Amino acid sequence: NAGVTQTPKFQVLKTGQSMTLQCAQDMNHNSMYWYRQDPGMGLRLIYYSASEGTTDKGEVPNGYNVSRLNKREFSLRLESAAPSQTSVYFCASSPLPGHEQYFGPGTRLTVT
Amino acid sequence: SQQGEEDPQALSIQEGENATMNCSYKTSINNLQWYRQNSGRGLVHLILIRSNEREKHSGRLRVTLDTSKKSSSLLITASRAADTASYFCATDGNDYKLSFGAGTTVTVRA
Numbered sequence: 749n750a751g752v753t754q755t756p757k758f759q760v761l762k763t764g765q766s767m768t769l770q771c772a773q774d775m776n777h778n779s780m781y782w783y784r785q786d787p788g789m790g791l792r793l794i795y796y797s798a799s800e801g802t803t804d805k806g807e808v809p810n811g812y813n814v815s816r817l818n819k820r821e822f823s824l825r826l827e828s829a830a831p832s833q834t835s836v837y838f839c840a841s842s843p844l845p846g847h848e849q850y851f852g853p854g855t856r857l858t859v860t
Numbered sequence: 861s862q863q864g865e866e867d868p869q870a871l872s873i874q875e876g877e878n879a880t881m882n883c884s885y886k887t888s889i890n891n892l893q894w895y896r897q898n899s900g901r902g903l904v905h906l907i908l909i910r911s912n913e914r915e916k917h918s919g920r921l922r923v924t925l926d927t928s929k930k931s932s933s934l935l936i937t938a939s940r941a942a943d944t945a946s947y948f949c950a951t952d953g954n955d956y957k958l959s960f961g962a963g964t965t966v967t968v969r970a
Contacts, residue, residue, distance in 0.1 A: 792960070847957060849903075851904070
């Protein structure tokens with residue numbers, strides 16, 4: 749099993765460009781999450797999906813949109829990238845809300 | 861805003877010593893979880909302790925939870941070089957959204 753996979757691993761964008769970060773899990777988990785991690789800080793929740801067909805905002809949703817494409821896949825879209833969105837983005841999944849979460853390797857995004 | 865706060869921010873110990881780090885939080889919780897992050901990697905789940913539990917063990921890890929003081933501790937016994945990492949506590953409330961602290965960076969010297 750691959751666990752949680754994320755693409756791409758690295759990305760450089762110019763201000764105003766858009767992009768989609770992809771995440772997939774093969775553990776048949778119901779819940780999926782997107783976090784960002786900035787230097788010296790813990791993870792902050794951007795959006796989450798408690799189950800297929802539902803999405804909800806986390807702590808820092810502004811500037812992002814998500815799609816729970818099916819049970820396996822949860823994508824994060826930046827419509828108009830800003831330098832403040834330079835960060836490392838992690839996708840995670842869990843069997844159910846409140847259970848242990850399994851993380852992907854992260855996407856390192858730089859916006860210039 | 862971050863719910864949990866780890867203390868200390870950084871810890872350096874000799875191989876074979878024990879490492880203890882603490883987590884304090886502000887509001888009532890359902891569960892408290894500890895995660896490890898090696899440099900440049902994703903987080904790995906270590907232990908989940910429920911609000912009605914006081915202590916939990918997993919291998920060389922021991923976690924305590926004191927809900928009256930809104931605090932938890934993670935003890936790593938007989939540390940190894942491979943334990944060098946950042947350790948995060950995460951709490952969830954009624955909505956089950958996890959809130960992470962800023963982490964404790966542990967360096968184990970050979």
